[in-house]
Amino acid sequence: MIRDQDNSHSPAPLVQGQLSAENDGPRRRVPFELRETSCAGQYLITTEDAEMLQEILDIHMEKPGVSSNGRFLFRDLKFTRQLSTFDRQNPTFSSSQFHGFFVLFWLGVVLLLVKVAANNWRIYGTLWGKNEILCLMFHKDVLVLGVTDLVLCWSPTLCLVLQWAVFKGYLRWSRTGWIVQNIWQATYLGVAIWWTYHRDWPWTHTVFIVLHSLTILMKQHSYASYNGYLSELFKKRELLQSRLHRLEGQSPDSSASQDQASTIQETDLQNIADLEQEEHRRLSKPPNLDQELVSLAKTMETGTPLDSLQVQSLTRLLRYEIDLLSDVLKGKCSLTKNYYPRNLTLKDFCDFNTMPTLVYELEYPRTERIDWLYVAEKTAATFGIIVVMIAVSQSWIYPVVMYTVRMKEAGMTVQQRMQEFPWVLSDLLFPFMMEYLLTFYLIWECVLNAVAEITRFADRGFYAAWWNSTSFDQFARDWNRPVHSFLLRHVYHSSISTFQLSRLSASLVTFFLSACVHELIMLCLFRRLRGYLLILQMCQLPLVALSRTRLLRGQRLLGNVIFWLGIFTGPSLLCSLYLII
Structure with a gap:
C-alpha cells in the first residue's frame, strides 16, 4: 500500500x-x-x-528482456583483437592487389629524399642544407621540454586519488566528485598552454606539448567518468544487498559468501x-x-x-x-578479476595511461608476448619518417613561410599580401599533402603500433579505410578511431543521456567541440585567434548534408572525389590564411 x-x-x-x-x-x-x-x-x-x-x-x-546493455552507460564500445590495415603482419594487406602501389609510394619517398640530399650537397655542401627546421627543434629548452612532458604524464595520478576518495565515501561523484574532476581538468590544460606561452617555445615544442596534454586530458576524463559512474552503482548495489540480507534474515557472513559466489x-x-x-x-x-x-x-x-x-x-x-x-x-x-573497485590501483592506472587508447575499460584484449623485433621495426620507421618530413618542410614549406614573413616585415598591406595568396596556396598544395599522408602513417601506423606492442594491446584498429571515404562524416569516423571512440562515448552518448539531446543535436555538439579543440591548437601554434580552422570544419556540415541528398547518394566515385579535393586543398588553404592574413 x-x-x-x-x-x-x-x-x-x-x-x-x-x-x-x-x-x-x-x-x-x-x-x-x-x-x-x-x-x-x-x-x-x-x-x-x-x-x-x-x-x-x-x-x-x-x-521483460531488459539487460545491462540497454539500461547502463559505458556499454557502447567493444575492443577486439585486430591488426592495422598497413601492418605487414596483416595477411589481408600483404595479399592485397594494391600492395604494389604501397611499395611504389615508399620507393618514391626514398628517391625524393635522395634527390633533396643531393641538391643540398651540391648547393650548401651538406645533406641537410641550411638546416633551419632541425635547429629550431633543438636550439632551445630541450631538457625543459622533457621535464615538462614527464610532469604532464604523472600529474594525472590525482585522478586515482580522487577516485579512491569517492570509493571510501569522502566525496560523492554525483555531487562534488565530478566538479572537482572538471576543475582539475581545466586547470591541467590551462597550465600546459600557459607554460608554452611563458617559455615562448617554437612551434615544434608547442605542438608536441599541447597535443600530448590534450591526449592525457581525454584519458583522465574517460578514467574518471567511468569509475565515478561505477562508484554510484557500487554504492547502490551495497545498499540493496544490505537491505536484501535483512529482508531475508541472513547473517552478514553468509550473505557475503553467497554474494561472492553469485557475482564473482x-x-x-x-x-x-x-x-x-x-x-x-x-x-x-x-x-x-x-x-x-x-x-x-x-x-x-x-x-x-x-x-x-x-x-x-x-x-x-x-x-x-x-x-x-x-x-x-x-x-x-x-x-x-579487474572489476570495480579492484581496478583502483596505481598499476591499473599506469597501464591505461600507457596504452594507445583514450577510452577506459576494466579489461582489454592483450597479446601473449612482446615482439621486440616488431617494436624495433616501428621505431626505425618512426625516425625515418620524421627525417623525410623534416626534409620536405625544409625544402618546400619553410621557404614559403619565410617569404610571407618578409612580406609582413616589408610593411605590405593585407590587400597587397592577398595578391600573393594564390601563389602561396599553390606552392603549399603538394608538400602539405605529402606531410599530411606522412603524419597519418607516422602516428597511426608506426607510433601507436609500437606502443601497442610494448603494452601488449591487441586492438590495433586505430584507423579504417578513410581514403575510400565518400563523405566527411565517414572520414571523421575512420581517420582517427581512438578520438572517435572517445567523442562517441563521452560527448555524443553523454549528451544524449545527460542533457536529453536528440541524436542530431548531440552530433552537432560533438562536431562543434571537435572543431573548437582544433582551433585551440591553431591558437597555440600561431599565437592568435582567427577561427579559420573552426569555420572550415563547420563548413563540412553542409557537405555532409549534401552527400545524403538524392543527388550524391550512392555516387561513391563522385563523393570520394569531393572528399579528396577537400583533403588536398584544406591544409594548405588553412596555413595560407594564417600566414597571409
Missing part, C-alpha cells in the same frame, strides 16, 4: 533502502520503507514518490563457456517474476497491504537488480 510519510503510529521500519529508476530520462532514487502491519505476514511500503516506484515496476514489466564466479574463470552460461542464468529474469510484478503493481494501485508472497516478489526484484549491477561492475572482464 502506498501512502504519505506519516509514520507516527506505525511500527518501526523493517527495511529501509533505495530503489532506482532508469528509463529514457535521468536516473532518480526512491527511498522506501518496508514495515510490518498488525496482521502477521502483511507489510506496508511507504515512499515519498509513489510514481517512481511504479516506474521501477514498469521497466521490468514493459521490458571465480571458480568459473577457468572455463569461459561455463562462465557465459552462468552469466546468462543469473541475468535471465525468473519466469514468474513478471506476473508477480503485475501483482505488486496492482497492490500498490489499490492500496492494499503486501502479503508474504508479494514480499518475496520484491525480494526477487532486488536480487535481479543486484545481479544486473554486479554484471556492470565487472565490465567486460572475462579472463581477469
Whole structure:
C-alpha cells in the first residue's frame, strides 16, 4: 500500500533502502520503507514518490528482456583483437592487389629524399642544407621540454586519488566528485598552454606539448567518468544487498559468501563457456517474476497491504537488480578479476595511461608476448619518417613561410599580401599533402603500433579505410578511431543521456567541440585567434548534408572525389590564411 510519510503510529521500519529508476530520462532514487502491519505476514511500503516506484515496476514489466546493455552507460564500445590495415603482419594487406602501389609510394619517398640530399650537397655542401627546421627543434629548452612532458604524464595520478576518495565515501561523484574532476581538468590544460606561452617555445615544442596534454586530458576524463559512474552503482548495489540480507534474515557472513559466489564466479574463470552460461542464468529474469510484478503493481494501485508472497516478489526484484549491477561492475572482464573497485590501483592506472587508447575499460584484449623485433621495426620507421618530413618542410614549406614573413616585415598591406595568396596556396598544395599522408602513417601506423606492442594491446584498429571515404562524416569516423571512440562515448552518448539531446543535436555538439579543440591548437601554434580552422570544419556540415541528398547518394566515385579535393586543398588553404592574413 502506498501512502504519505506519516509514520507516527506505525511500527518501526523493517527495511529501509533505495530503489532506482532508469528509463529514457535521468536516473532518480526512491527511498522506501518496508514495515510490518498488525496482521502477521502483511507489510506496508511507504515512499515519498509513489510514481517512481511504479516506474521501477514498469521497466521490468514493459521490458521483460531488459539487460545491462540497454539500461547502463559505458556499454557502447567493444575492443577486439585486430591488426592495422598497413601492418605487414596483416595477411589481408600483404595479399592485397594494391600492395604494389604501397611499395611504389615508399620507393618514391626514398628517391625524393635522395634527390633533396643531393641538391643540398651540391648547393650548401651538406645533406641537410641550411638546416633551419632541425635547429629550431633543438636550439632551445630541450631538457625543459622533457621535464615538462614527464610532469604532464604523472600529474594525472590525482585522478586515482580522487577516485579512491569517492570509493571510501569522502566525496560523492554525483555531487562534488565530478566538479572537482572538471576543475582539475581545466586547470591541467590551462597550465600546459600557459607554460608554452611563458617559455615562448617554437612551434615544434608547442605542438608536441599541447597535443600530448590534450591526449592525457581525454584519458583522465574517460578514467574518471567511468569509475565515478561505477562508484554510484557500487554504492547502490551495497545498499540493496544490505537491505536484501535483512529482508531475508541472513547473517552478514553468509550473505557475503553467497554474494561472492553469485557475482564473482571465480571458480568459473577457468572455463569461459561455463562462465557465459552462468552469466546468462543469473541475468535471465525468473519466469514468474513478471506476473508477480503485475501483482505488486496492482497492490500498490489499490492500496492494499503486501502479503508474504508479494514480499518475496520484491525480494526477487532486488536480487535481479543486484545481479544486473554486479554484471556492470565487472565490465567486460572475462579472463581477469579487474572489476570495480579492484581496478583502483596505481598499476591499473599506469597501464591505461600507457596504452594507445583514450577510452577506459576494466579489461582489454592483450597479446601473449612482446615482439621486440616488431617494436624495433616501428621505431626505425618512426625516425625515418620524421627525417623525410623534416626534409620536405625544409625544402618546400619553410621557404614559403619565410617569404610571407618578409612580406609582413616589408610593411605590405593585407590587400597587397592577398595578391600573393594564390601563389602561396599553390606552392603549399603538394608538400602539405605529402606531410599530411606522412603524419597519418607516422602516428597511426608506426607510433601507436609500437606502443601497442610494448603494452601488449591487441586492438590495433586505430584507423579504417578513410581514403575510400565518400563523405566527411565517414572520414571523421575512420581517420582517427581512438578520438572517435572517445567523442562517441563521452560527448555524443553523454549528451544524449545527460542533457536529453536528440541524436542530431548531440552530433552537432560533438562536431562543434571537435572543431573548437582544433582551433585551440591553431591558437597555440600561431599565437592568435582567427577561427579559420573552426569555420572550415563547420563548413563540412553542409557537405555532409549534401552527400545524403538524392543527388550524391550512392555516387561513391563522385563523393570520394569531393572528399579528396577537400583533403588536398584544406591544409594548405588553412596555413595560407594564417600566414597571409
